[in-house]
Amino acid sequence: MLQAFRVAGIPIRVDASWLLVFGLISWSLASGYFPRVMPDASVGAAWLHGIVAAALLFASVLLHELSHALVAIEHGVPVAGIRLHVFGGVSEMVAEPPTPQAEALIAGVGPLTSFVIAAVCYGMGRLVAGNPWMVALTGYLAAVNFIIALFNLVPGFPLDGGRLLRAMLWSWSGHFGWATRWATRAGSTFALVLVALGVLRAVGGELVGGLWFVLIGLFLHQAARSSLALAQIREQLEPLRAEDVMTPVPSTTDGSQPLAEAAADGEQVSGDEALLSPGAADAVAPQASAWEAFLKLGVSRRGRVPVVDERSVVGVITQRDIQRVVGVERRRADVARRAA
Numbered sequence: 001m002l003q004a005f006r007v008a009g010i011p012i013r014v015d016a017s018w019l020l021v022f023g024l025i026s027w028s029l030a031s032g033y034f035p036r037v038m039p040d041a042s043v044g045a046a047w048l049h050g051i052v053a054a055a056l057l058f059a060s061v062l063l064h065e066l067s068h069a070l071v072a073i074e075h076g077v078p079v080a081g082i083r084l085h086v087f088g089g090v091s092e093m094v095a096e097p098p099t100p101q102a103e104a105l106i107a108g109v110g111p112l113t114s115f116v117i118a119a120v121c122y123g124m125g126r127l128v129a130g131n132p133w134m135v136a137l138t139g140y141l142a143a144v145n146f147i148i149a150l151f152n153l154v155p156g157f158p159l160d161g162g163r164l165l166r167a168m169l170w171s172w173s174g175h176f177g178w179a180t181r182w183a184t185r186a187g188s189t190f191a192l193v194l195v196a197l198g199v200l201r202a203v204g205g206e207l208v209g210g211l212w213f214v215l216i217g218l219f220l221h222q223a224a225r226s227s228l229a230l231a232q233i234r235e236q237l238e239p240l241r242a243e244d245v246m247t248p249v250p251s252t253t254d255g256s257q258p259l260a261e262a263a264a265d266g267e268q269v270s271g272d273e274a275l276l277s278p279g280a281a282d283a284v285a286p287q288a289s290a291w292e293a294f295l296k297l298g299v300s301r302r303g304r305v306p307v308v309d310e311r312s313v314v315g316v317i318t319q320r321d322i323q324r325v326v327g328v329e330r331r332r333a334d335v336a337r338r339a340a
């Protein structure tokens with residue numbers, strides 16, 4: 001994982017896998033598309049345009065994700081960063097949207113951005129009709145952005161269309177968990193259809209294209225399943241408070257414990273443990289929801305979240321504490337279902 005740069009304060013991370021895709025796209029454009037539309041071009045010129053086109057495609061995907069992230073922040077949903085990976089990109093939102101309307105806006109702006117980029121590229125292509133290279137370049141970008149917009153509008157979670165579907169179901173029923181279950185089911189179904197189409201294409205002789213469909217299908221299927229699991233954990237943790245799930249830190253005689261000692265917890269205190277103070281970004285208050293603690297645990301480098309009142313650390317929450325609670329809740333739900 002490469003930490004590349006920041007845009008509008010949002011960290012942009014690029015998976016190493018993206019470099020491979022960048023190379024593949026440049027190569028396929030330089031050896032296929034550009035020589036076909038410009039038969040008398042040199043190899044060097046074709047490569048140069050292949051790389052420029054791949055870089056502009058990269059920028060298009062980034063703009064799509066940035067639009068999600070900026071609208072999310074505008075609606076009070078923190079964004080940890082944008083990750084660009086082999087299948088495109090993802091805006092890592094730290095919380096779910098507060099309302100169905102916010103979810104619809106955050107999801108909808110991505111495909112809208114891609115449609116706008118496609119339209120602008122198409123328009124530019126008409127303006128530069130005298131320059132065959134520019135026509136080829138803008139034509140390519142208009143087409144891929146149009147496809148990105150359409151693909152993302154498929155109503156299967158976690159695609160943007162699936163988020164729009166969830167927003168509609170959520171608004172209609174008032175139940176976030178129920179809406180998530182149906183939107184992720186639609187996502188899993190679409191993913192399996194993609195895998196089946198990929199197998200058919202591969203059998204029909206389009207091996208690379210078919211394999212690509214299978215890989216995207218498997219990726220989406222996995223993403224839909226983990227989105228569902230996360231939504232279920234959220235349903236279980238949201239009603240609980242941090243102090244309900246934490247492992248209490250043994251306190252000293254005066255009822256409080258100095259922060260550094262609590263942080264040490266039997267381990268060496270390193271320099272960055274100084275971060276551990278009340279109000280530190282990675283700590284939670286005892287009355288905070290257990291879901292908030294779980295989200296902070298996800299980005300914690302230490303693998304635990306301190307629970308801090310005004311003066312001292314009163315407990316810590318680790319993955320084990322969360323698993324204990326989620327496991328108990330799940331067993332309770334199973335018993336209830338069997339009894340029903």
Ligand SMILES: [Zn+2]
Nearest residue numbers: 110111152160
């Ligand atoms: Zn999107």
